[in-house]
Amino acid sequence: MDMRVPDRRRFLTLTAAASATPLLSACGAGFGGNEERKGGGSAADDVTGSFDWKKARGRTVKALLNKHPYTDALIADLKSFTEKTGIEVEYDVFPEDNYFDKLTVDLSSGRASYDIFMLGAYMVWQYGPPGWLEDLGPWMSNSSATGAEWDQGDFFPNLLQAGQWSLKAGAPLGQGGQYALPWGWETNVVAYNTEVFKKLGLRPAETFDELREMSGAIKRRAPGAGFDGMYGVAVRGSRSWATIHPGFMTMYSRYGLKDFTVDGGRITPAMNSPEAVAFTRDWAEMVKKGGPPSWTSYTWYQCSSDLGAKKAGMLFDADTAAYFQAVKGASPASGKIAFHPGPKGPDGSLATNMWIWSLGMNARSGNKHAAWLFLQWATGKEHLRRAAVEGNHIDPVRRSVSQDGAYKDKMKGIEGFIETFETVVDQTKIQFTPQEQFFDATTSWAAALQEIYGGKNATSVLNGLAGDLASKVG
């Protein structure tokens, strides 16, 4: 009789073989990255004939979006896109806290779960080199794919250039492929509480020294003038890259300071130059004397809320962070918030750093023509005007929208907004050096700022930071 009883040895052999299978397949597993298009070239080359919005009708575009008032304006207008093109849009909206983690994981996995997504200019430096982003240049220059009314020249040049890069660390923006299109942006300026300024007889600071002094003065005097618990200036302080790019980088740039210097392709950290050390020390001192309590946990959200709750006399951050507290009925301070470009640098510079919500296309998308039509519509004059006038798309990326009468009428109710926007718009650009280690560099920079705020010696902390970064970006 041939009765084969399953013995322990056979069992272990089979188990080992089964367990090894995934391990072996792992050895052959790919590392993601971009798959080269067969025959090279761009998918844009496949679109020929005359331009027609209906060319990709019946298709569905998948979008990954961040929760934002700009997004709300886009979603509210999606019906008009579908009517115009016959293309359906499916979208997922994630809160900002985990939006970029979701996008990063999705792109790095090599899947094409989403055809289009929101991103910032800094993300181009991270997502561009591995080949995750479609170069939109060929689409923009193909008259069969792009309608004449799209009007590339209507974008503010600095904004268009923010998404254009050669993918070489240290190379300036505005050269190479177009990896993202400007859609909505934020400039970093000072917003202040007019009520407390009037009561304390203050005028917006024109220099950094004045700003520092004024922050401390508000913290000392405002509580006695009926503003219980009010401090001087709200600025971000959490251990995150987002702490560096708004007010801090704006004022840093107005002092003519650089994050890195680039010489013959070699990138050298410059945040430890004597001038940068002095500025950083002054900034930390300003926060200590006139900034928020528990500053090291402060994100844009706390800064914005404090301005709205009359806890902060000023806010040096994105204009949107103040605008949404300033509109009627939005907060206890609404109607009492005004805008100002902020302090000038020693040479009168109003160089300003910006955050730009851009739209990009997944290089692995199998639906690129429909995706491009969506991008074209979302960044086109028609939608952006509607979003600015009817929605809360308050910083137009197009000159025509910024000059639109209905838009100006809407914004003139907010004291100083239009004047501030027009003063800084041409001087607002990405002030950082483009390089792939941006998030590491700025997160470490924020940690260094916290240490200086905590009392550590600014020179040694920034020298340590520069030494650490030199090995990573050099």
Added chain:
Amino acid sequence: MSPSLTGTGHGAASRGGGGPPARAVPHWRRGLRPYLLIVPALLLTGGILYPFGLGLYYTVFDFAASKPQPDMVGPENYRRIFTESSFWESARVTVLYAVGAAAVETVLGVGVALLLHGSTRVGRVLEKILILPLMIAPVIAAIMWKLMLQPSVGVINHLLEPFGMGGVQWTDTPAGALLSSIAVDVWIYTPFVAILALAGLRSLPASPFEAAAVDGAGWWFTFRKLTLPMLWPYVLVAVIFRFMDSLKVFDIIYALTEGGPGDSTVVLQIRAYLEAIRFQRYSFGISYMIVLWAVVYLVTMVLVRYLGKVQNRAAEVPK
């Protein structure tokens, strides 16, 4: 040989007599049956081993977003980890956190269990309330505490103000941030230790305690010589769980301080997350995770071995 004698036809034949003849089960199917039975366990094991194996495999490359076609670098990632001062700083913070949280939770948990043990209606009501923190997701608890610890509008400083202690910057200093994080951990997980200890207390035999009472032993003597030795295996199980968990902490600290101020609360998990996800240096980030896994594994092995000894010793206590 008749098929009915070798197959499952056995039962059918004996059952009925009049029914249709039982079908013979082919040899190969009988041979396959034991393997089919272990398929779920095998799949589960494979599901764990696959990502682990893949992760381990990635650590010998320099895979990063900036290097999508990586080179094999052997143990270079591990060498870098162990030679970077940031690793040792993170390891120090992780150990401080884990030891601090596990120790306080153990002492408090056992104390609470002793208070609840033997009490009547009040104890039973308090038991129910006690588990409430465990029902809250740690990240939500951390956000809740972040608001409560806010110096100007937080409720903690508001409560301390009458005693002249308002305005404390809870998370703005390195020591304050670490202690605040441990405090949140203690708030969430002390009930876990207390419940395990309470279950242990209730399972202890009554006779040794009765004998001790007859002999006139005091509370402290009884606790030291009877309760604690017999309860120790239960406490140690709680310690193992809490220590392992605390070594792997991420959510509480990330939600409360993001690792700041400076690098003062960057534990190993946070550094791994930053490296792998935020900075997209995948191989290096995964190497951090593998190192952390090895540490947790080794520590757990030592503790479990110790637990075995303690259980044997507890079993020797006269019952």
